[in-house]
Amino acid sequence: MPDTLIYQNTPPALLPLYGKAILPKKSNSGADITLPKLAAELLCAHTSSHDLNQYERVCGFRPGNHIPITWPHILAFPLHLKLLTEKAFPLPLLGLVHLRNTITRHRAIGVGEALKLHVCLGEQERTSRGIEFSLITTASSAGTVVWEETSTMLFRQPNQQTEPAATQTPPTLETYPDTTDVEVPEPIGRQYAKVSGDSNPIHMHALSAKAFGFPRAIAHGMWSKAHALAILEQQGEWPSGPLRVSCQFKKPLFLPGTAQLNWRTEKSGRDYQLLNARGDAPHLSGRIEWF
Known part of the structure; x- marks a missing residue:
C-alpha cells in the first residue's frame, strides 16, 4: 500500500x-517506466x-x-x-x-x-x-x-518496436435524434480555470496555446463534459439516485466555437456526443446510465 x-x-x-x-523531468525515452x-x-x-x-x-x-x-x-x-x-x-x-x-x-x-x-x-x-x-x-x-x-x-511515447498502424477510414458517425446548438465563448477557458484551478496554458489564451501546437485555445474537456450534462439535466428523465456518466475525449474544441450537443434517450440511460458545428466529427462522446 x-x-x-x-x-x-x-x-x-x-x-x-x-x-x-514547469520544472523539467529526467528524460524518459526508454520503455521501462513504472509509475x-x-x-x-x-x-x-x-x-x-x-x-x-x-x-x-x-x-x-x-x-x-x-x-x-x-x-x-x-x-x-x-x-x-x-x-x-x-x-x-x-x-x-x-x-x-x-x-x-x-x-x-x-x-x-x-x-x-x-x-x-x-x-x-x-x-x-x-x-x-x-x-x-x-x-x-x-x-x-x-x-x-x-x-x-x-x-x-x-x-x-510511441513504441519504437511496433510498426505504424495503417491509415484507416474512420467509421461512419452515428447521429442521434435530439440536437441543440452550443455556443462556446472565447473567455470560457479562463472562466473555468478560475473556478476549477486547472490553468493549463492550452486553455487560457491563443498565444499560450500556440506554444503547445494549437492554433487557438481549446476548451477544457471536463468543462465540455460538465456543460453537456448541465444541458441534459434539463431535458427530463434525470434521476436523483445512482448514476454513471462515461466520456471519451476526442477532437479539441477551439475557442471561440460552436458545437452541437446530440443525444438519444433509452429506458436505461442516454447516449450523448458533442459534435463540431457541421455535425460530422465528435469533440467527445459518452453514455449516462441510471440503475
Missing part, C-alpha cells in the same frame, strides 16, 4: 504545484462555497440542494495535481492527455455535505500511443463511498 498524504479541511495550494509542474504507488486524502472537503456558485454559472448547472455530479472532481483537483507533480512521479505534467473520464454517483450529494476525498494512481498500460494510466478518486460521506471517478491519462 502506498503512503498517503493527508490534508485536513484545506487542500494543497495550487500555485507551488504549478511551479513544480509509483502514490495516494492523497483530503478530510472534511467542503461542498458548499462561493466557488460552487461560480462553477454552476460557468458550466450551466441550475443551483439546487444537491451538487453537480462533476463538482467532486473539482474538489479533488488539487490532490490530482499534487500526485502528478511529486518527485517520484516520472512523467511531465504538461503534455499529459486526458483520454477518458467515468464518474459513478451512488447517491445525490447535498450542498454543504462534508466529504472525504481519496486519490491514488491506478494501473498503467503500454499502448501503441504510449503509457496510459488512471487517476482514481473516491468521495466518502460518514464512512460510505458516495461518488467515484476514474480519469485515464496518456503520456505519448
Whole structure:
C-alpha cells in the first residue's frame, strides 16, 4: 500500500504545484517506466462555497440542494495535481492527455455535505500511443463511498518496436435524434480555470496555446463534459439516485466555437456526443446510465 498524504479541511495550494509542474523531468525515452504507488486524502472537503456558485454559472448547472455530479472532481483537483507533480512521479505534467473520464454517483450529494476525498494512481498500460494510466478518486460521506471517478491519462511515447498502424477510414458517425446548438465563448477557458484551478496554458489564451501546437485555445474537456450534462439535466428523465456518466475525449474544441450537443434517450440511460458545428466529427462522446 502506498503512503498517503493527508490534508485536513484545506487542500494543497495550487500555485507551488504549478511551479513544480514547469520544472523539467529526467528524460524518459526508454520503455521501462513504472509509475509509483502514490495516494492523497483530503478530510472534511467542503461542498458548499462561493466557488460552487461560480462553477454552476460557468458550466450551466441550475443551483439546487444537491451538487453537480462533476463538482467532486473539482474538489479533488488539487490532490490530482499534487500526485502528478511529486518527485517520484516520472512523467511531465504538461503534455499529459486526458483520454477518458467515468464518474459513478451512488447517491445525490447535498450542498454543504462534508466529504472525504481519496486519490491514488491506478494501473498503467503500454499502448501503441504510449503509457496510459488512471487517476482514481473516491468521495466518502460518514464512512460510505458516495461518488467515484476514474480519469485515464496518456503520456505519448510511441513504441519504437511496433510498426505504424495503417491509415484507416474512420467509421461512419452515428447521429442521434435530439440536437441543440452550443455556443462556446472565447473567455470560457479562463472562466473555468478560475473556478476549477486547472490553468493549463492550452486553455487560457491563443498565444499560450500556440506554444503547445494549437492554433487557438481549446476548451477544457471536463468543462465540455460538465456543460453537456448541465444541458441534459434539463431535458427530463434525470434521476436523483445512482448514476454513471462515461466520456471519451476526442477532437479539441477551439475557442471561440460552436458545437452541437446530440443525444438519444433509452429506458436505461442516454447516449450523448458533442459534435463540431457541421455535425460530422465528435469533440467527445459518452453514455449516462441510471440503475
